[in-house]
């Protein structure tokens with residue numbers, strides 16, 4: 001099993017599509033408790049960086065569904081999935097929660113990086129998640145954190161949240177200067 005942590009520079013990127021950064025991907029997939037052979041849904045796949053990391057973790061026996069509503073982001077997800085030579089990924093062009101109907105299996109974990117219509121997405125995700133499975137939400141806004149926690153708590157999930165504040169080294173002629181990245185919240189819940 002391969003652990004996540006692919007450097008951001010290894011992904012094909014376009015400026016207008018934001019990417020979940022390397023350190024956040026590592027933490028988010030750790031909170032998702034992914035394992036070799038697991039089934040996983042990435043909602044709002046964007047560049048496909050989380051999809052690719054998850055595809056490598058779950059391996060040939062596992063499967064990843066990438067849901068994305070934006071056509072350009074779908075193409076970018078496809079390119080990155082091809083670059084990393086993954087054949088265990090299904091890319092679904094469409095908007096969640098409706099697009100979740102195309103996932104034909106119960107899954108072990110769900111990552112939500114696209115948080116439009118979050119409440120509806122959480123309620124529909126619950127129907128696809130195995131008991132004991134986890135939902136992980138990446139959020140920038142406090143309001144999203146609040147909505148995620150209150151909805152998951154109402155659904156009876158065991159919840160928690162972390163705030164991640166990262167500074168990354170930038171090489172200069174004199175040495176490394178630390179450049180801070182925007183704080184991110186990771187909300188996660190476990191289905192009873």
Ligand SMILES: C[S@@+](CC[C@H](N)C(=O)[O-])C[C@H]1O[C@@H](n2cnc3c(N)ncnc32)[C@H](O)[C@@H]1O
Pocket residue numbers: 017018019020021043044045046047048049050067068069070073094095096097113114115116117
């Ligand atoms: C912050 S980006 C996700 C970044 C992605 N995790 C990555 O590493 O590239 C959010 C993405 O979610 C998509 N999105 C937002 N709401 C969505 C929904 N309800 N269904 C499908 N895609 C959605 C947006 O089009 C956007 O590409």
